[in-house]
Amino acid sequence: MDLDYSTLSFALLGVLFGIIFVSDGWLSYQGSDQSFARSPKVRGILYILGGGVIPVIRELTQETTKVKTNSITIYTFFVTVSILFILLALCLYAFLISFKRLRKVNFGDSLWETIIETLPFVAVALQEGNKKFNEEIENRLVPKNIKQRNDVMEFLSSAYNDLCTYNNDLCQTDADSLMKCQKFANFIAHYLEEFIDIFLDSSKVNYRACVYYLDKDANQLLFLAGFSPQISPYTREKLPVEDSLAGYAIKNPYIAHLFYTDKRSNSLPFYVKRNPRRYNSVVSCAIKHPEINENSLAKMAICIDCIYGKSNSFIDFEYISRMIVILSIVFANAQVLMSIDNEGIEQYIKNQG
Known part of the structure; x- marks a missing residue:
C-alpha cells in the first residue's frame, strides 16, 4: 500500500x-x-x-x-x-x-x-x-437516591420525635440543670450511634463518634458524649483547641472538615489522639445554631473517626458531609429546645470526672 x-x-x-x-x-x-x-x-x-x-x-x-x-x-x-x-x-x-x-x-x-x-x-x-x-447510568443511581432520601427522613423524624419526648418529660418532672444535661448527653450518644448505623456502617465497628465541648477559659475541648465500639472506647482525654481538628471546625462552622492521619501539613498540625493505628481518618463539624448563635463562637463540635484511610473513608463524602452538617444542626436545636445552657454543660462534665 x-x-x-x-x-x-x-x-x-x-x-x-x-x-x-x-x-x-x-x-x-x-x-x-x-x-x-x-x-x-x-x-x-x-x-x-x-x-x-x-x-x-x-x-x-x-x-x-x-x-x-x-x-x-x-x-x-x-x-x-x-x-x-x-x-x-x-x-x-x-x-x-x-x-x-x-x-x-x-x-x-x-x-x-x-x-x-x-x-x-x-x-x-x-x-x-x-x-x-x-x-x-441514571437509572442505576435512582435506587441509591431513593434510599438516601428515605434514610434522611427516617433519621430526622426519629430524632425530632425523641426530642419532643425528652422535652415533654423534662417539663413534667421540673428537672434540674444536671438532669437536663444528662438527657442531652444521652440524646447525643444515641443519635451518634444511629448516624453511624444508618449512614456509615451497620456493623458499627469501623467508626466511632463523639461531641467535644469548648472550655474557653482553659482553651481546651472536653469530652461530652459519644459512641464507640467496645474494642476501641474513647479515652475522654482533653484536646487542645489550637492543634486539633475539632478546634479548627469550631472556628469554621457549617462545614464538615476531613483529615487523614497520614497527612502532613504545616498549616494544620492537628493533635493526634491515642490509638492512631486503628483510626486513619477523622471528620469534624461545629455544632452551632444557624440563627441563635450566628454571631458567636461555636461551643461544641462533632468528631467522627474512621478506620479507613484516604482511599475509601466516609464512603460518598459529598453526601456524608451534608448529613454531618444536618446532624450538627439537630444537636444545636436539641440544646435550645431542652434549655441546656453552657454553664450546665460545664458542670455536668466536671461531675463526670
Whole structure:
C-alpha cells in the first residue's frame, strides 16, 4: 500500500468518514424496538464501505487500475483504523464514567467487582449509543437516591420525635440543670450511634463518634458524649483547641472538615489522639445554631473517626458531609429546645470526672 500525495486525500477521506460513522452511531437511538437491519450503524457501514462511497472513489481516480485499487485500499484501511480507534476511545470514556458512578453506589464492592459491573454499561454505550447509556447510568443511581432520601427522613423524624419526648418529660418532672444535661448527653450518644448505623456502617465497628465541648477559659475541648465500639472506647482525654481538628471546625462552622492521619501539613498540625493505628481518618463539624448563635463562637463540635484511610473513608463524602452538617444542626436545636445552657454543660462534665 503506497501512500503519496495522490492518495493522501483518500486517507483523509477515510478518517473523516470513520469519524462521521462512529458519531452518527453513538448519537443515534431509535428505541427498544430498533432492529439490526434498521440500525444506523449497519446503514452507515454499508454506505462508507459499499455502494455509497467507493464508486465515487473509482470515478475520482481517472488513472490506472492499480491507482484505483491503491486508493480504495488506503481509503478502506483508514476508515477501519479510525473506526476502531474512536470505538476504543468511546469504550474508555464509557468505562470511566460508569466506573466513577458505580463506585459511589457500590462502595462495599471490591475494585474488581466494580470493574466487572461496568462492562454491561460499556456494551450499552457501544450498541445503543450515548442517550441509552446515560439513561442506564441514571437509572442505576435512582435506587441509591431513593434510599438516601428515605434514610434522611427516617433519621430526622426519629430524632425530632425523641426530642419532643425528652422535652415533654423534662417539663413534667421540673428537672434540674444536671438532669437536663444528662438527657442531652444521652440524646447525643444515641443519635451518634444511629448516624453511624444508618449512614456509615451497620456493623458499627469501623467508626466511632463523639461531641467535644469548648472550655474557653482553659482553651481546651472536653469530652461530652459519644459512641464507640467496645474494642476501641474513647479515652475522654482533653484536646487542645489550637492543634486539633475539632478546634479548627469550631472556628469554621457549617462545614464538615476531613483529615487523614497520614497527612502532613504545616498549616494544620492537628493533635493526634491515642490509638492512631486503628483510626486513619477523622471528620469534624461545629455544632452551632444557624440563627441563635450566628454571631458567636461555636461551643461544641462533632468528631467522627474512621478506620479507613484516604482511599475509601466516609464512603460518598459529598453526601456524608451534608448529613454531618444536618446532624450538627439537630444537636444545636436539641440544646435550645431542652434549655441546656453552657454553664450546665460545664458542670455536668466536671461531675463526670
